Every structure is written in structure tokens, then in C-alpha cells.
Amino acid sequence: xxxxLDFEKPIAELETKLADMQKLxxxxxxxxxxxxxxxxxxxxxxxxxxxxxxxxxxRVQLSRHPDRPYTLDYIQLMCDEFIELHGDRQVRDDPAxxxxxxxxxxxxxxxxxxQKGRNTKQRQHRNFGMPNPEGYRKALRLxxxxxxxxxxxxxxIDTPGAFPGLExxxxxxxxxxxxxxxxxxxxxxxxxxxxxxxxxxxxALGIAxxxxxxxxxxxxxxxxxxxxxxxxxxxxxxxKEQAAEALKLTARDMKENKLIDGIIPEPLGGAHLDHGVxxxxxxxxxxxxxxxxxxxxxEQRISERIDKFCAMGVVIE
Amino acid sequence: xxxxxxxxxxxxTPTEMKREAPDGxxxxxPSCKKIMQTREHKLNAYTCEHCNYHEKIGSDAxxxxxxxxxxxxxxxxxxxxxxxxxxxDTKPYPDRVRATMLKTGLxxxxxxxxxxxxxxxxxxxxxxxxxxxxxMGSVVGEKIARAIDHSIKHKVPFLMISRSGGARMMxxxxxxxxxxxxxxxxxxxSEAKIPYISLLTDPTxxxxxxxxxxxxxxxxxxPGALIGFAGPRVIxxxxxxxxxxxxxxxxxxxxxGFLDFIVDRKDLKDKLTSLLNMLR
Numbered sequence: 001x002x003x004x005l006d007f008e009k010p011i012a013e014l015e016t017k018l019a020d021m022q023k024l025x026x027x028x029x030x031x032x033x034x035x036x037x038x039x040x041x042x043x044x045x046x047x048x049x050x051x052x053x054x055x056x057x058x059r060v061q062l063s064r065h066p067d068r069p070y071t072l073d074y075i076q077l078m079c080d081e082f083i084e085l086h087g088d089r090q091v092r093d094d095p096a097x098x099x100x101x102x103x104x105x106x107x108x109x110x111x112x113x114x115q116k117g118r119n120t121k122q123r124q125h126r127n128f129g130m131p132n133p134e135g136y137r138k139a140l141r142l143x144x145x146x147x148x149x150x151x152x153x154x155x156x157i158d159t160p161g162a163f164p165g166l167e168x169x170x171x172x173x174x175x176x177x178x179x180x181x182x183x184x185x186x187x188x189x190x191x192x193x194x195x196x197x198x199x200x201x202x203x204a205l206g207i208a209x210x211x212x213x214x215x216x217x218x219x220x221x222x223x224x225x226x227x228x229x230x231x232x233x234x235x236x237x238x239x240k241e242q243a244a245e246a247l248k249l250t251a252r253d254m255k256e257n258k259l260i261d262g263i264i265p266e267p268l269g270g271a272h273l274d275h276g277v278x279x280x281x282x283x284x285x286x287x288x289x290x291x292x293x294x295x296x297x298x299e300q301r302i303s304e305r306i307d308k309f310c311a312m313g314v315v316i317e
Numbered sequence: 318x319x320x321x322x323x324x325x326x327x328x329x330t331p332t333e334m335k336r337e338a339p340d341g342x343x344x345x346x347p348s349c350k351k352i353m354q355t356r357e358h359k360l361n362a363y364t365c366e367h368c369n370y371h372e373k374i375g376s377d378a379x380x381x382x383x384x385x386x387x388x389x390x391x392x393x394x395x396x397x398x399x400x401x402x403x404x405x406d407t408k409p410y411p412d413r414v415r416a417t418m419l420k421t422g423l424x425x426x427x428x429x430x431x432x433x434x435x436x437x438x439x440x441x442x443x444x445x446x447x448x449x450x451x452x453m454g455s456v457v458g459e460k461i462a463r464a465i466d467h468s469i470k471h472k473v474p475f476l477m478i479s480r481s482g483g484a485r486m487m488x489x490x491x492x493x494x495x496x497x498x499x500x501x502x503x504x505x506x507s508e509a510k511i512p513y514i515s516l517l518t519d520p521t522x523x524x525x526x527x528x529x530x531x532x533x534x535x536x537x538x539x540p541g542a543l544i545g546f547a548g549p550r551v552i553x554x555x556x557x558x559x560x561x562x563x564x565x566x567x568x569x570x571x572x573x574g575f576l577d578f579i580v581d582r583k584d585l586k587d588k589l590t591s592l593l594n595m596l597r
């Protein structure tokens with residue numbers, strides 16, 4: 001059973017109608033092909049209309065769609081091989097952050113990403129994609145390995161934030177993220193960062209300092225979630241739509257403000273409708289971008305990486 | 318009939334004409350409630366002589382405590398915030414900034430200065446919490462970045478005094494990227510082998526903790542300061558339990574290994590000078 005979001009209701013109705021019609025046709029052996037074709041055309045048209053005019057809040061909803069592909073789904077669909085590596089060598093392994101060496105179309109890369117769960121048990125295991133300090137330290141340990149063996153780094157970002165828990169504070173959540181920001185600037189190998197779902201604040205940025213930072217079409221990336229922003233600035237949880245508008249947190253907004261380098265298109269209706277097509281598109285971009293970045297020297301990459309982030313910000317002199 | 322008849326009108330000095338002791342001669346400690354002279358309090362680097370409570374002070378007071386004879390050159394003092402996102406919540410962002418400027422006399426939540434501390438040249442960036450919660454927007458990021466550039470150019474140590482609730486929401490994505498920008502500059506400062514001291518004062522949380530505040534060669538703090546990534550309220554809501562006493566205090570953070578030392582503000586200047594002299 002597909003999950004429809006509130007704004008997809010008209011599509012859901014038509015698709016139910018289509019399914020009923022097909023079922024009826026099967027049972028009574030009546031040819032309804034012309035009618036179903038017309039209905040299908042209607043559905044596509046409607047979907048196009050709805051998805052051309054998505055509000056920012058609707059994109060946030062899509063980025064959290066329960067059927068949306070997660071890091072491990074992409075790994076399975078894109079990589080010929082993947083060897084997962086565990087642990088930060090200090091405290092424990094963080095299941096909310098995964099990483100390992102992967103073979104993507106003949107190119108071996110280090111792949112890192114936050115991981116969410118599909119059902120209740122998995123979600124708890126993955127801590128809803130909210131890493132602890134160990135997660136960021138594991139990511140850094142693996143990135144240093146990639147640097148040592150001269151392999152490019154690809155990070156897939158999908159997190160509602162770094163975990164705000166008791167132990168996370170005790171083990172230095174702030175320090176762990178800060179260290180990653182600083183160290184990632186000096187990595188000698190190409191670094192490509194892609195927001196595949198939610199990009200919430202420092203928890204996302206902690207693995208998102210790259211030569212190229214890209215966003216999938218229906219994702220968000222900002223300093224705070226619309227809900228938390230609403231609760232702080234409007235002192236109520238009810239203004240999330242307005243908060244999403246005000247934060248300008250979509251891929252298009254972030255590109256317009258030159259805070260990211262590019263947008264990767266999703267299949268019509270969202271990445272969750274066709275994991276295969278989405279993964280193929282993503283793989284193509286990863287391979288092309290790595291090839292492009294590999295032409296530069298490590299010094300060029302580092303200095304361009306630093307200059308790019310240092311140019312961000314609007315001040316009046 | 319009474320024996321005494323008031324022939325003249327009673328005393329009717331209007332309030333504004335009343336003579337009293339001038340304001341600000343005495344200081345009452347908000348923690349132990351004891352009274353001391355304002356002058357004494359100031360000489361004590363704005364700490365209580367009875368209970369050692371560290372008054373929350375701004376850049377003005379820190380510069381006065383640290384720079385010799387309070388002499389320094391302020392860097393980029395006219396940088397002010399733009400409104401890249403046309404952000405409107407309950408009121409437009411520029412209105413909020415303008416109102417805060419009028420109220421505080423500050424341009425934004427950080428001031429940067431270059432001067433001498435016990436004869437040692439130093440660049441100091443100090444945050445002001447009363448400017449929109451010491452929040453980090455483009456101006457804060459840019460001024461810190463330029464202050465670090467100044468440190469690198471003149472090969473002098475950099476001291477960052479943080480006091481902030483975190484990112485400035487009204488600059489959303491721009492605010493987030495200031496974490497990246499300042500970290501990039503600190504990476505360069507590190508490469509240049511110039512000492513970076515980060516002083517985390519009460520409170521330092523959010524994106525500031527998760528970037529420059531935790532990246533010092535030396536991370537230090539003042540007694541009792543609140544230091545954390547997530548704020549106490551958020552953590553309480555997440556775990557659904559009350560937090561242990563002293564959680565996220567400077568002492569707690571030191572015990573868990575993320576601070577080098579805690580220093581009383583009245584000893585700050587001399588201790589920093591000793592440390593820097595050992596590195597020269």
C-alpha cells in the first residue's frame with residue numbers, strides 16, 4: 001500500500017479509481033483499455049500540475065516520505081560492492097551513521113551517510129537518523145582512511161539533526177561536529193556531499209563540507225527544522241508552513257542563494273516512486289562529479305573548498 | 318482644635334527633584350544577594366568578592382579587562398547585517414536588528430579588536446549576548462573570519478570569547494554556513510601554527526559550540542558557565558527526564574574532557590599571558 005501525502009489526495013483518488021476499473025475489467029472481461037489509458041493520462045497531468053507548484057512545506061514532507069530511499073537503499077542500488085566499516089575506535093559503533101568502501105561503476109570511493117529506519121524497530125536501532133558524537137567520529141576516522149589510500153569521499157546526508165541526548169552531551173556532540181568541519185576542509189581527496197532527504201543544521205553540516213554540495217530536488221537543508229523554528233519564533237508548533245517559507249530551505253532556494261552547488265532532479269512525484277531511476281540518476285552525477293574533481297590537484301581543491309564556504313554570507317560594509 | 322496648626326504647606330518635592338545617592342554606587346550580587354561597591358566589583362573583573370559569581374558581561378567589559386589600559390584598535394566595526402532572505406516572523410528581520418541596535422548600542426553580536434595584553438599582541442573577538450541572544454549570523458561569521466585573517470597576517474594569537482544561544486534563525490542557511498566559514502579560517506590559523514584560545518562563557522550552545530568555540534588549541538571557561546550543543550530544555554524534552562544537577566556546567570564539561578581549564582575572570586589576563594609566553 002502506497003503512502004500518500006495530504007496534498008496528493010486527488011492523485012490517490014484517481015489511482016484508486018484506476019485500480020478498481022482494472023479489477024472490474026479483469027472480472028468481467030470487458031475491454032476498458034481506452035478508459036484506463038485516459039485515466040492514466042489524467043493522473044500524470046494532475047501529478048505534473050501538483051508537483052510543479054509544490055510549496056516549501058510540501059517539499060519538506062516529501063523529504064520525510066516513509067517510502068523515500070535511504071542511504072543503504074542507494075548503496076544497494078548504485079554499488080557493485082560495499083564493505084561496511086564500523087566503530088569510532090573509542091566508544092562504540094553508531095548505527096545512525098554508516099560508512100565503508102564502495103565500488104561505484106568501477107570507481108572505488110569511501111561512502112558515508114546517515115541512516116534512517118523503515119519500521120519502528122529499525123527506526124529505534126538507527127535512532128531516527130540522529131547520530132551521536134561517535135557517528136561523527138567514525139565518519140572522520142573513515143575519511144582519514146580515504147585520504148590515506150587516496151580514494152574520493154561521497155557523503156549522503158539525511159538527518160533530522162544530531163542527537164540532543166544526555167550521553168551525546170557527555171561525549172561532546174559539539175566538539176565532534178566542530179572537529180569534522182575543520183578537518184574536512186583540509187582533506188586532500190575529492191569530497192562530494194549530497195543531501196538525499198533532510199539536512200538539519202549542524203547534524204547535517206558535520207559531514208557536508210565538500211568540493212561540491214548537491215541537493216536532491218525534494219529535500220531541505222537549513223539551520224533548523226520548520227517545526228522547531230515555529231516553536232521558537234512564533235512560540236507555537238502551528239506555524240511550520242510559514243516557517244518553511246521564511247527559512248527558504250529548498251534545493252532551489254539554497255542554489256539561488258549560492259549556498260549549494262547544484263540540484264539533482266527526482267522522478268516526477270518524488271524519489272520514493274522509483275528508487276531504481278533515482279539511484280541511477282544519482283550514480284551518474286556521482287561518477288561525473290568525481291571525474292571532474294579528480295582533474296584538480298589536492299591544493300586546488302582545498303583552496304577552492306575554503307574560498308567557496310568563506311564567500312557565503314551577506315553583510316553591509 | 319489641635320494645638321499645632323500647620324501654617325506652611327507640607328513637603329512636596331517632586332520625585333525628580335529628590336536628592337538621593339547617585340545610581341550605580343552599589344552592586345548587589347544576583348547569586349548571593351550580598352552588596353559590594355560597584356567600583357570594587359569592576360576591579361574584581363565583574364565577579365562577586367563574596368561568592369565568586371561571574372556577572373555576564375559584554376565585549377566592552379572584556380576588552381577593558383584584557384587589553385592593556387583598555388587600548389585597542391577595533392576591526393570591521395561598521396559591518397552590519399543584510400536581509401538576504403527577507404525573513405519575516407512576528408516582525409521583519411531588519412526591524413528586529415534596528416531595534417536591537419538602538420537598545421544595545423551595538424552593531425551585531427560580536428566585536429573584534431587588536432591590541433596588547435600584558436605587552437603581548439593579540440586579536441580578541443568577543444560576543445555580545447544581548448544582541449539577539451548572541452546569535453551567529455553573517456556578520457558574526459564574517460567578523461570572526463576577518464579577525465582570524467588579521468591574526469594570520471600579523472602572526473599574533475587569536476582569542477575567541479563566545480557567549481551565544483547558537484545560530485541566527487533569521488539568516489537560516491546563511492547562518493549555518495558561518496559554522497563552516499569560521500572552521501575553515503581556523504583550519505588555516507592552525508596550519509600557520511598560531512595559537513588559538515577559545516573561552517566559552519555563560520552560555521555557549523548550539524552552532525557556536527559545534528564550530529569555533531570547541532576548536533581551540535586551548536578550550537577554557539569560567540566557573541559555572543553553561544556549555545552544550547543542545548540546550549537543556551531540548552534535552553529534557555528528548556529524554557523525558559530531569560537533568561542531573563550541574564549537567565552542562567563548565568565543571569561537567571571539564572570532567573568529560575572537553576575543556577583544558579576553568580579560570581576565574583580576575584586571573585584570566587595573567588594566566589593567558591603566561592600560557593602564550595610559554596608558546597613563544
